[in-house]
Amino acid sequence: MQYIFKGLYSKQIYFVLSLAFLIYGCNSKDRSEQTSEQAAPKLVKSPEFNADSAFNFVKKQVEFGPRVPNSAPHKVCGDYLISTLKKYGWQVIEQPFKDTTFDGTILNARNIIGSFNPAAAKRILLTAHWDSRPFSDQDSLVKNKPVIAANDGASGVGILLEVARTLSLQASKPDIGVDIIFFDAEDWGTTEQTTEMLHSGFCLGSQYWAANKHIPNYTAYFGINLDMVGAKGATFLKEGNSVQMAEDVVREVWATASRIGYNNYFIDERGGAITDDHVPVNQIARIPMIDIIHTKNNLTHTFFDQWHTTDDTMEHIDPKTLKAVGQTLIQVLYQEAEGVAL
Numbered sequence: 001m002q003y004i005f006k007g008l009y010s011k012q013i014y015f016v017l018s019l020a021f022l023i024y025g026c027n028s029k030d031r032s033e034q035t036s037e038q039a040a041p042k043l044v045k046s047p048e049f050n051a052d053s054a055f056n057f058v059k060k061q062v063e064f065g066p067r068v069p070n071s072a073p074h075k076v077c078g079d080y081l082i083s084t085l086k087k088y089g090w091q092v093i094e095q096p097f098k099d100t101t102f103d104g105t106i107l108n109a110r111n112i113i114g115s116f117n118p119a120a121a122k123r124i125l126l127t128a129h130w131d132s133r134p135f136s137d138q139d140s141l142v143k144n145k146p147v148i149a150a151n152d153g154a155s156g157v158g159i160l161l162e163v164a165r166t167l168s169l170q171a172s173k174p175d176i177g178v179d180i181i182f183f184d185a186e187d188w189g190t191t192e193q194t195t196e197m198l199h200s201g202f203c204l205g206s207q208y209w210a211a212n213k214h215i216p217n218y219t220a221y222f223g224i225n226l227d228m229v230g231a232k233g234a235t236f237l238k239e240g241n242s243v244q245m246a247e248d249v250v251r252e253v254w255a256t257a258s259r260i261g262y263n264n265y266f267i268d269e270r271g272g273a274i275t276d277d278h279v280p281v282n283q284i285a286r287i288p289m290i291d292i293i294h295t296k297n298n299l300t301h302t303f304f305d306q307w308h309t310t311d312d313t314m315e316h317i318d319p320k321t322l323k324a325v326g327q328t329l330i331q332v333l334y335q336e337a338e339g340v341a342l
């Protein structure tokens, strides 16, 4: 009697349980379909970007003095960039070149190229200019002194050195090739933008590299240039040339920044079109490339307040801004390595 009852009882339990599984199964299927259709993909895990270390890389460059082409600090800083990349296990190629500026100065310049995973087929190109402007023409008082260029130069380079260090620290390397180019002679351009000269004398290093790539058939999946990426409270509007030439890359970078909490820096708004090192890379080397550059939605003051003045110093550099940009780059690299772009 007891046995029969037990049998009957367990059959009822089986019935209830299978009904529950059936309902649960249907529900969970619905839920997974909803996830793949509506929500963003799972966030790829990426290593921490160390903003204090990046800040020290910016400071180190500034301490050499203004890195004006043909000067001693320029030579010493270039050597430092090369030895630092090598120290982190990156393969380095130096690309020396001569060029003549709008004011007739003959420059002995060099682009510095570092490669991570040099054999990988899928590659991301990251760039920043490492030279300092020879005059502070936007300064209200002292216009003939070089720019110290903490933000307009050293900030982008500092972030990329920290990216290089971060990748070198990883026990298991991300499955992607990364090339860093430090472009020289970006900032020896004219004050007036009226000249016929290509890019008004700006971007000499990137023009040279785009026409003479360090590896003749070199290409990259896409590129990102950094310029003026260290000021406190920086705003990165979607730069006009980037949107026009590489809209998908803009979308991915801004979406990634927003996803990891940096939409107060990466503003979902279109900015003006800037002539910068990404333009020759797009137009001559035919690599889709964007510019992350601090601009304001204000016609009187396009760039950060100390732009091309003697006040572009470490005082205005904020590790929080370096973190927002650096962590976004690391996240983009790891997403691309996993093949899950946002």
Ligand code: AHN
Pocket: 152, 186, 187, 193, 202, 227, 274, 275, 276
């Ligand atoms: C123009 O002013 C047209 N382009 C800015 C390029 C630049 C100067 N980037 C840094 N310094």
Ligand code: ZN
Pocket: 133, 152, 187, 308
């Ligand atoms: Zn500049």
